[in-house]
Amino acid sequence: MSADPTAGLTAPLQVIARFRDHDFTLHDFLRARVEAQPDGTALEFEGRAWSYGQLDGLVARWAGWLAAKGVAAGDTLAVMAQNDPNTVALLFAAARLGAILVPVNPDYGVPEARYVLDHAQVRGVVVSPDRQPVAEEALEAVPNAQGSPAWVAPLGAALEAEIAAAAPWTAGRGDADDCCLIIYTSGTTGFPKGAMHGQRGFVLTAEAFVERLWLQPDERVMCVMPMFHVNALMYSVGGGLACGGTIVLVRRFSASGFWRTVAETRSTEVNLVAAAGSILVQRPRSEFVPGHGLAKMFVAPQTRAMVDSLRDELEVPLLIECYGMTEIPGVISNPFAGPHILGTMGVLCRHPDPRIERPRARIVDEDGQDVPPGTTGELLVRTPTVMQGYYRDPGQTEAAFQNGWFRTGDLVRLGEDGFYRFVARKKDIIRRRGENVASAEVERTIAECAGVADVAVIGVPSPLGEEDILAAVVPAPGAPHDAAAIIAWTRARLSAPKVPRYVAFVDAIPLTPTHKPAKHRLREDPTLMQRAIDMATPA
Structure with missing residues (x-):
């Protein structure tokens, strides 16, 4: 790769400027891309492909089906499945109704699932067939917000036929400030908290990811992380759509088949967590496929051994390290154009459009007073992508903010080079x-x-x-x-x-x-x- 990794690439602002301005709803965000490239490939999954126009049609039919099931603005519905194109459609369909998607870890046992489904007051659950018994047992005696039992709809041919026959929803588009997503994340009490994200925050995070990874119009973003994580939903799915590229959706991460999948799908970018990156560098080299075409990887935290192996042996030329939380996606990252300083969180990120408010950060002591560079303190963040609060938990929401600044609970320090460095977690996580x-x-x-x-x-x-x-x-x-x-x-x-x-x-x-x-x-x-x-x- 060139010393300048941006050489020959289209700048992020020009990438998103290919599409008309939108109103920051998920509906209009997607429609702007549909209008510009209806026949472009939006999504691929296990040998099937959906154009932008086809994805938009699938979203409209899902919205019509949900409306027929009684889902309305403000309602919550869950999806408990391995990665599936219908999860993407569900997110956008729910948002079109003003409803809220709650992605649930499909590996949850009954007690874990019961807590989340009960707390979220879901109106219904879409599940992988093998998780249907768990969902049904978890929902026993758990009424939804309307006081009636929640429905369970297993994915498969029968549901696909219902969706195909549903009348497309055309009655509304939701609002940019509507909550569209609740992602449950464990808290220090041990009870999961539901971080609420609005449509505007989702779209801003998706577009900002174009800046973070310099995603290109022909990008093929491989999504292998589970779609109950911000990483998969906002960075892979959102980023892939924001640049007008293709989301290469993979059912689940497989270390043994990773490089074969990369090569077969012609993926150019992937987002991983550190454990996945570490596993890949330890796998037998017989699984590696030379000349695979993966140009960049978003993975954190990184080690020198991981970087050297991925870059020099496994042919991934650019590795970007970052910092993130479910509550504040897309805030700090090593800059794409460099410098890349191993072991750092990075610097404050920005949206490609200079009109969008920039994230800000402070490091404070126990009294909430700012500390000088080089001094360890708690990281506070203010960003337009911050969560709207914790669902049905005003106490935890109030505790999470200090005069409008989100308290991360993480101890960090700011170096003289302007890069943030993680020190420790205050929370027992x-x-x-x-x-x-x-x-x-x-x-x-x-x-x-x-x-x-x-x-x-x-x-x-x-x-x-x-x-x-x-x-x-x-x-x-x-x-x-x-x-x-x-x-x-x-x-x-x-x-x-x-x-x-x-x-x-x-x-x-x-x-x-x-x-x-x-x-x-x-x-x-x-x-x-x-x-x-x-x-x-x-x-």
């Missing part, structure tokens, strides 16, 4: 496999296991990047030290990223003077990992 795992939720689950008297869960360094989970367990008197039983109990009740990798049996959990678990003392114990039992499933 473990970052694992691209997900935020609340230790309190894992602790509550393990505490209910027979033979467990007390437990504390902490994050420990993972060889794949990010963190693994260690459970420090105090056995009940006379109970066996049965790590396998604890893991089996947890695996039956929580999704895979929340299941601890390590179990360490201890005599007592250290406490603070206020009788809270002193987790810092566990982390500082050099013998804890030596005593821990590695319960990783063999590859």
Whole structure:
């Protein structure tokens, strides 16, 4: 690649200027692209393709079908499925009605799904056929906001036929400031919080991603991350549509088939989490396909070994490191044109259009006062892409903001070079496999296991990047030290990223003077990992 990675590329503002101005609704955002290139390929999935015009038609029929089911403005509906084109259509269809999509992790067990579906007060759930029993059990005795049982619609030929026969919705387009998406993210209490995003924020994030990755009109954005994450929905799906390119949708991430899929689909850009990047560089080189055509990858956090392997061995010339949260997508990133400073969050991003408000950031001390560069403090952000609040949780919403600034709960420092550097999390959250795992939720689950008297869960360094989970367990008197039983109990009740990798049996959990678990003392114990039992499933 040229020393200047932007050489020969169309500038981001010119990329989005190919389409007429829109009103910041998802409907008008998509229509602007349909009008400019109705026959251009918008979406590909497992050998099928949808043009922009066909995608717009699918959205209109989904909206008509939802309206016939009684979905109206302000209603919530969930999708609990692996990546599927219908999730893209559902998002835009719900927004057209002024309704709200709630993407749910399809790997959730019944208790996890029940909490989210109940809290979100969903009117209905679209599911993968294999997840239908889980959704139905989770919805038992859970009325929606209208007081009636929620419906469950399994994806498949029968539903496709219903959608194809539905009358296209033409009665409305939603409003730019309507909430269109609620993404549940774990909080320090262990109970997931629903971050609400408006249509305007979604569109601004999508267009800003064109700037972050210099997406081109012929970009082929491969979406392998699950579509219950901001990464997949706003960066891959939103970014792919914003530049007028093609979304190459993949059902789920497969490390063994990754390079073959990249080559077969002619993908040019992909967004990953650190764990996926680390797995790829450790895979057998027999799976690699030389000359694949993937030109750029958005992945964070990065390590020197990951960068060297991906760039020099696996032929991905440009790797962009960033920082993000579900609540504030698209705020800080290493600049596409450089410099790229390994191990940094990057600098404040911008929207391609100079008329759009720029994100701002502050680093403050415990008293909320700004600290000088080089000093560690909590990162506060103000951005037009910030969430609208936490759904049905005014207390958490109020706590998340300080005079209009979003409190990230992350400790960072600003270098003299203008780059932000992550230091630590104030919140007791473990970052694992691209997900935020609340230790309190894992602790509550393990505490209910027979033979467990007390437990504390902490994050420990993972060889794949990010963190693994260690459970420090105090056995009940006379109970066996049965790590396998604890893991089996947890695996039956929580999704895979929340299941601890390590179990360490201890005599007592250290406490603070206020009788809270002193987790810092566990982390500082050099013998804890030596005593821990590695319960990783063999590859």
